[in-house]
Amino acid sequence: MHKQTCSVIKICNGFQECGEKTVKILVCVKQVYDSPDTLVFNESSGRVEFGSHTVFRMNRYDEYAVEEALRIRERITGVAVDAVSVGPDRVRKTIRRALEMGADHGIHIRTGCETDLDPLERAHLIASLARGRRYDLILTGVMAEDDMQSQVGGLLAGILGFTCATGIISLEMHGNPREILLEREIEGGRRECLTLGFPCVLTIQSGINTPRYPSLSHVLRARSEELELIEAPSPAPSPPLLSVKRFLLPEEGEKGEIITGTPGEKAARLLSILREHSLL
Amino acid sequence: MIETRCYVIALHDNGRVAEETYETAAFARRYVAADPCVVVLSGGGEIEPLAGRLADRTGLTVIGLAGDIVREYCAEAYTASLISFLRKKGNAFVCIPHTARGIDFAPQLSVGIGACCITAVEGAGEGTFIRSVYSGRFRSEVRPETPSAVLTVMPGAFKPEKGAMQGPGSVKIVPLRAFELSTKTRGTREAVHANMTLSRAEVVVSAGRGLGSAENLRLVEMLSGIFPKSAIGATRGVCDLGWLDYSHQIGTTGNTVAPRLYLACGISGAVQHVSGMKNSQLIVAINTDPDASIFRTAHFGIVEDLKVFIPLLVDMYREKHGDGDA
Numbered sequence: 106m107h108k109q110t111c112s113v114i115k116i117c118n119g120f121q122e123c124g125e126k127t128v129k130i131l132v133c134v135k136q137v138y139d140s141p142d143t144l145v146f147n148e149s150s151g152r153v154e155f156g157s158h159t160v161f162r163m164n165r166y167d168e169y170a171v172e173e174a175l176r177i178r179e180r181i182t183g184v185a186v187d188a189v190s191v192g193p194d195r196v197r198k199t200i201r202r203a204l205e206m207g208a209d210h211g212i213h214i215r216t217g218c219e220t221d222l223d224p225l226e227r228a229h230l231i232a233s234l235a236r237g238r239r240y241d242l243i244l245t246g247v248m249a250e251d252d253m254q255s256q257v258g259g260l261l262a263g264i265l266g267f268t269c270a271t272g273i274i275s276l277e278m279h280g281n282p283r284e285i286l287l288e289r290e291i292e293g294g295r296r297e298c299l300t301l302g303f304p305c306v307l308t309i310q311s312g313i314n315t316p317r318y319p320s321l322s323h324v325l326r327a328r329s330e331e332l333e334l335i336e337a338p339s340p341a342p343s344p345p346l347l348s349v350k351r352f353l354l355p356e357e358g359e360k361g362e363i364i365t366g367t368p369g370e371k372a373a374r375l376l377s378i379l380r381e382h383s384l385l
Numbered sequence: 386m387i388e389t390r391c392y393v394i395a396l397h398d399n400g401r402v403a404e405e406t407y408e409t410a411a412f413a414r415r416y417v418a419a420d421p422c423v424v425v426l427s428g429g430g431e432i433e434p435l436a437g438r439l440a441d442r443t444g445l446t447v448i449g450l451a452g453d454i455v456r457e458y459c460a461e462a463y464t465a466s467l468i469s470f471l472r473k474k475g476n477a478f479v480c481i482p483h484t485a486r487g488i489d490f491a492p493q494l495s496v497g498i499g500a501c502c503i504t505a506v507e508g509a510g511e512g513t514f515i516r517s518v519y520s521g522r523f524r525s526e527v528r529p530e531t532p533s534a535v536l537t538v539m540p541g542a543f544k545p546e547k548g549a550m551q552g553p554g555s556v557k558i559v560p561l562r563a564f565e566l567s568t569k570t571r572g573t574r575e576a577v578h579a580n581m582t583l584s585r586a587e588v589v590v591s592a593g594r595g596l597g598s599a600e601n602l603r604l605v606e607m608l609s610g611i612f613p614k615s616a617i618g619a620t621r622g623v624c625d626l627g628w629l630d631y632s633h634q635i636g637t638t639g640n641t642v643a644p645r646l647y648l649a650c651g652i653s654g655a656v657q658h659v660s661g662m663k664n665s666q667l668i669v670a671i672n673t674d675p676d677a678s679i680f681r682t683a684h685f686g687i688v689e690d691l692k693v694f695i696p697l698l699v700d701m702y703r704e705k706h707g708d709g710d711a
Contacts, residue, residue, distance in 0.1 A: 263493035
């Protein structure tokens with residue numbers, strides 16, 4: 106089995122102990138590019154690189170996870186919400202965004218590399234952090250917009266031995282505060298209903314809530330808040346289990362016909378195509 | 386072909402095998418191993434007919450893991466049962482449909498058997514697997530560096546094989562050990578947002594985030610208005626923004642449609658959306674971004690600003706057909 110020890114991770118800043126909180130939540134947030142239009146394909150290296158205009162923001166699915174954590178904190182007392190992100194220094198902005206939304210504490214697991222880590226490396230780094238801190242609930246988005254892997258949640262659960270449910274579209278807690286009533290979205294809009302106990306990992310589907318816009322008071326508080334910094338070991342203690350050989354452009358030749366001309370010519374052509382297919 | 390031991394995990398619901406299982410089996414036979422085994426999990430009463438049907442259609446050896454804990458789908462039970470079964474088998478590639486259930490347990494399974502995990506596989510090379518990244522703008526070709534791998538196979542990426550060439554495969558039933566689950570399953574709820582208008586429509590005009598704002602939905606309505614039996618669809622992003630309610634959502638987790646015409650307006654073409662509309666007879670996409678991946682799905686593409694193009698198109702149609710008020 107692939108395991109990584111947590112002893113290699115050095116804690117740089119002392120972290121605030123959560124003390125008497127009854128439920129500890131960790132939200133994993135990823136920073137992604139704002140728009141794929143700014144990505145550049147480097148022909149010589151065969152890699153995809155960020156362009157000079159690339160701006161970064163929180164992965165949208167993770168915003169729903171942060172919001173859901175905050176809603177749990179509003180519903181029951183004694184909840185602490187930590188937000189963690191893995192990556193180079195630029196991801197601090199995304200951790201701050203989570204604080205601005207209302208998270209209590211931000212943790213930055215710093216990696217040197219600008220290139221994307223694979224999900225397993227990410228999960229091991231987060232698991233090393235989570236092991237010593239006894240989180241009851243770990244939330245993250247159903248997938249990342251950039252690598253579209255949908256893996257970190259499940260991998261974390263596997264590494265930590267937590268139960269896991271993905272694609273959560275409804276989350277309720279009644280009576281027993283350590284038991285969560287969940288609905289996951291499956292094909293065709295159907296929902297699977299289940300109950301999980303702590304500790305568990307949940308990946309949150311978009312649409313479960315409306316992520317809040319940071320309030321001014323939280324923005325001000327987040328500005329003075331120190332982020333906890335943890336250096337990721339470099340190189341990673343165990344080699345990655347898979348390697349990216351290269352990046353490819355989408356397959357050419359699959360494209361349909363692009364209608365060209367002036368807007369008027371395009372409209373005329375489209376109307377005639379629709380007529381040929383007896384649609385008009 | 387990798388030529389390793391290979392298992393295809395069948396997914397099913399109420400005794401009905403998910404079609405993606407057959408696609409995944411076809412993928413496994415073509416790229417991983419000539420004779421993979423199919424593994425199906427279910428309660429004791431249902432396992433034999435289920436395994437029999439899989440063996441009939443695939444011609445492959447089917448192993449039925451039978452036990453009350455997997456009577457209903459449950460990630461915890463699936464993961465633990467598969468780990469204990471696979472650990473005895475040595476190195477293997479495990480292929481699972483990339484559906485809401487497949488992706489629910491695949492990563493945990495990979496940790497449990499020390500395998501790498503590659504999700505949403507849509508192609509393969511020489512010992513490599515290809516998947517979309519960066520909002521579908523690029524594909525990455527990845528190579529497992531471990532003797533075991535868990536792969537989830539994108540629905541619709543591979544065609545199921547037509548019937549068993551070599552006659553029905555054999556069936557072996559293996560009882561599962563019962564254990565205490567911390568998950569309580571509570572069944573499924575039918576679609577909250579089934580939209581009959583959408584499934585019956587001959588023309589679906591769909592809105593994506595590229596529309597820019599909720600106010601611009603009137604453009605989509607305007608366009609839909611020129612077709613007699615039309616309905617309005619949307620991407621998940623548009624529903625998440627609250628521009629339209631979820632009954633309009635088309636894609637993996639929403640409605641699946643196959644109308645005579647699908648008009649995609651301002652839709653980038655994420656795989657989750659495309660899987661809900663790709664069987665439409667004629668697909669036309671209008672988007673300002675010439676690199677939008679929807680143009681690879683569409684039969685015809687138009688690179689234009691919707692705010693300019695739709696009113697122009699509708700005006701030109703009305704000029705020829707009078708007022709359209711008839």
